[in-house]
Amino acid sequence: MGVSDPECDKVSGRTFVASAVRNLIRPDIVVHHSADAVPEYNNPRLFPGMYPTLYPYGIGGFEDKSRLTPLSFDRQAKYCLNVSDRGFRYHESFIFVMLNMLQRRQAHLQTYFAVRKSNFDSVARNLTSVSPDVLIRLANRLEQEHKLSNLSTDEQNALKLLRQVNTMSTRIPGSQASKIFVRNEIRNYYGYFGLPHIFFTFNPNPAHSPVFQVMYGDYSVDLSERLPRMPTGRVCATRLAHDPVAAADFFEFSFRCLFRYLLGWDFDHDRSVDGGGILGHIRAFYGTSE
Known part of the structure; x- marks a missing residue:
């Protein structure tokens, strides 16, 4: 059983703790x-x-x-x-x-436990010796909002163990830890390059793009025309839902074209081109995708 709430505002704290306790029993999901x-x-x-x-x-x-x-x-x-x-x-x-x-x-591969150095030996011993039955009972008590004062000695030790362990998952996209990792990287950019001069959101719409229609496989759309003849809006939306891979390819293509031909960035050498772009020469940029 798992809990997913990247913004941490829809699930109660005890539900998170109960899910974490259950994950200590068997972290792998099996079919x-x-x-x-x-x-x-x-x-x-x-x-x-x-x-x-x-x-x-x-x-x-x-x-x-x-x-x-x-x-x-x-x-x-x-x-x-x-x-x-x-x-x-x-x-x-x-x-x-x-x-x-x-x-x-x-x-x-990217999730691991972090503990204080002074607690490492005791946490390592307790983590391998805790009983799955104790963890299940503790998770049920937390999820049902029972009083923590009524916990048994084994359950209290298991809860104390959980409080001494921090789970790190900075490399898992979409997790709260990965967002914190990205924010720290952006702050590091500030320290090295200074404050950014421009912030913008890039959101190309594949459903309205003739380029996406060709990537989807509709070669009747003539990209040499200024206003090529497009399918109906319903057909475009259906194609977008039918082929998310083509939509991802379209985003990557659009993103690279924007930075290469408008902003003057050379992806092969990771630097600004000699002639620069519409904003001059770019020292660095940082972008994330949702």
Whole structure:
């Protein structure tokens, strides 16, 4: 059981604590099949088994050790979403399952516990010796708003242990810790480059763009015309929902064109071009995407 509230304003504090206690029992999320859990790591038969229409020959799964050249999970995922027949990106659930697995892997690799040096030995011993049953009872008590004074000795020790441990997840996109990490990086830019001269929001709309229609696959849209003939608004909105990968490609294309041809930034060498842009020469910029 998990809790998701990046702004920390819709979920009570005790619910967060209860969720954290449960996560100490088994932090990994598993999908049960029959009596055993199906492994997500190093299981090349997982995706061919789940999606036989996408893998008609039963081969080509992720993390296949028989490949001569090793291929990472995220790199193969990008390849699947960019193959020419677009069967993977148009599937109703493949992209969501793959994204969920990528996020979970990132959480496994980038989340860690931080404790004070003086408490490290005792916390390490207590963390490995605490009983799952105690954590479950404690989580239920916290979630039901019971008084903390009625806790047993084991439950009090478990709660004290939780208070001594900080969970760090600065590399997980969308988490509160990652937002704090980005803010600190921006403040570091202030200290090195000085205050920024301009702040702007860049939000290109793919549904109204003829470039997106071509990226979607509609080559009847003539980009050489000043006002190319566009499909109806309903068709454009349907295409946008149907192909989020093309929408992401359109955003990346638009962002790079803006900085390259208007602001004069050379992405190959990470510096301003010799001639500069409409604002002159740029020393640095910092951008985040929602």
